[in-house]
Amino acid sequence: MAFETFAVHAACIRGVEAIHVTVEVSLAGGVPGIQMLGIPSMEVMESRGRIRCAMRSAGFEIPRSGITVNLAPGDIRKTGSGFDLPIAIAVLAADGQIPRDNLDRCLIAGELGLDGTVLPVKGEVAFQLLARDMGLSFIAGRSDQHVPLAGVDCGFIDHLSQLARGMGDAVRHYLDSEGVEATFEPELDYADVLGQEVAKRGMALAAAGELGLLMIGSPGSGKTMLARRMTGILPELSVEDQQEALCIHSVLGENIDGLLAGHRPFRSPHHSISTAGLIGGGRPVHPGEISLAHGGVLFLDELAEFPTGVLQTLRQPIERGYVRIVRVDGAFTFPSRFQLLAASNPCPCGFLGDREVPCRCSASMVERYRSKLRGPLADRIDMMIDVTRPDPQVIIEGAEGMSSAELRDYVVRGRAFRAWRESRMDDADAEAEDDETRSIDGVVSTFELDDAAEKCVLGLSKRTHLTGRGIVRLVRIARTIADVAESEQVTQDHVLEAAMYQGRRDQ
The missing domain is CATH 1.10.8 (Helicase, Ruva Protein; domain 3)
Known part of the structure; x- marks a missing residue:
């Protein structure tokens, strides 16, 4: 006997969080077709075509009655392609074509290919966290970027046809070793940066005190090399910060191999970036570069080239550690605690004060250029260091300098002592x-x-x-x-x- 109505647990991404959605399906008489309720977005509406083709390819029959799909609660706009699989499962269960066993104990998300293949969706970490909070298993398409989280039972389905045997037999579980090992290039070492010992100590102090730092120097002085090695001297991410960073990167579909390997994120947006790209925004609202840098380093190269209005938006996120974006459909809060690094040339031509190349800029040009560095972020930059091009003899001789391991010891020691001091x-x-x-x-x-x-x-x-x-x-x-x-x-x-x-x- 067919079940005329059925419901399964699903979710959609809102910001960087997964919001629980109940997929309710009712089979009733009327014109065959799928009617979607619950403020579905265009991509959710498109799932109707994918579901019909996938069910047919998997050997299932498409119910001849009218199909009403309600995505509850009805006051939240539903986005994403992850509703394909839960809707298909609810339809098949309501029609009696698959067993209902264990379906009520699963949070389901997955996109369907026209051939019935189940594909992974963005935001797996956020879905897992929601499933853990609700005491459910998480079922989706198999992902090469699977993140094993403690306390979450995760499984995957390769093809819709597997459901004919029931959810218990269809689901494949990840092995303990899957998703743990990540191939990622080793972090860069400060030992490779020659002739910049004063600047290296400045980087370590900035990391130890969580201070904003601006490097000023001519092209080729090593500013970018110094910045890119900063993540290697920061302490290990806490479990909470790593989980937040994984969630943000997962929602945006960013590579997470580095985070899984224990590396902090490093983001270096181009100076042409928009405000929405930097702090977040768009439709649907998504995190920006400052949230992708959460727990790691945000490096603003060529600081003077960034539009003043874009930099102005960074002041409150730096101060608060999060960014809040308000839109008609609600408010979104994204974490944004990061180490701020910036770099700039000393003048428009870049060679003011250089020992070898003369500066071609007039005094007024230099003043206008420097006025940009005294702009909206000046109050959030605690340290400024001059980075000069190293002596060629030092590079030729290959003299050894401080390594990342030595500088990390400074940072860890400084933060530990500060924590002890503040505890008093x-x-x-x-x-x-x-x-x-x-x-x-x-x-x-x-x-x-x-x-x-x-x-x-x-x-x-x-x-x-x-x-x-x-x-x-x-x-x-x-x-x-x-x-x-x-x-x-x-x-x-x-x-x-x-x-x-x-x-x-x-x-």
Whole structure:
């Protein structure tokens, strides 16, 4: 006897999360065809043709009655091609062509080929997380980018015809070894960057203190080489951050081999990128580059070439660690905690201050160019370092410098000491470390400067006309240097070294 109605669990991606959707199917008299309810998008509507062809190719009969498909809840727009498989299963179960056993214990997502092949869909990690929260198994097409998550029973179906034997016999389960090993090129090592030891230490300090850093130097000085190696000195991702990063990359269909291998993401968008491409947006709303960099590094090369309006949108995400996008159909929140790196030439021609190539720019051209670097992101960049082209003799001799392993030790040690130090503070003092409106007395007490360091900060602020933000930036760098040295107090030496990393900045 055929079942006239049936429902299965499915989901759709909304932002970077999977939202539970119940696929309800009713077979009733009337004109044969499939009617879709529940605000389906155009791609969901197109599933009607794929489902009919796939069912016929798999040897099933298409019900001759009218088929009504309701995607509940009805107030959320349904997008994606992942509804093909759950709708087909619900139709076949309602028509009595396949057993219903175990179907109510599965979250199903998959796209159907016209020949009945079941294909994977974007957002597998998000679907798995939803299935785990609901206590369900996750069933989809087989994916080469499968991510094994703890507490989730995952299986796959290769072809719709397998369902004739029932869900229990149709599903193939991933082996324990599948999806764990990822082939990914090894991370680059700072040992390969010769003649840039001061810049390397600056990179390590920025990583240890989670400070924004801008490198200024002529073409060929090694700015990009330094930036691309930053992920190799950052501590390992926490399980939560790795899971969030995997979810974001999975939703967008990005390669996740690097994340599975334990590497942090590195994103370097071109300066022609749009606001939606950088922070997220579009229709449907999707994460941008800053969310793809979550847990890793966002590198803005040729910073002065980015449109001011695009850079302006970065201020709040950097400050809050997430970006919130509001549209007519709701609000979307994407995580965006990343290490900010930027690079720029010192002038339009790129050779101002170069030891070999003379600068061809006029004073007014240089001033206009530098004014772009004093734009919307200036308050979010704590450190500026000048990167000069290394001495050719150093490169020829191949002198060894600090490796990524050595620099990572600095970073891990500095972060561990900071965590220990902050554990001794009350919540107000810990939050005050990021407050740029603190008075000098508040800065001294919060960052624990000794008397000599305090006098040094006051002297530097008068000579260089530091603003309140400039003082906090200087002391924050000095505090990071002290943390790396495992010193409870910031000393004069720490402040003087911090002043080296203020760079060419209008104080």
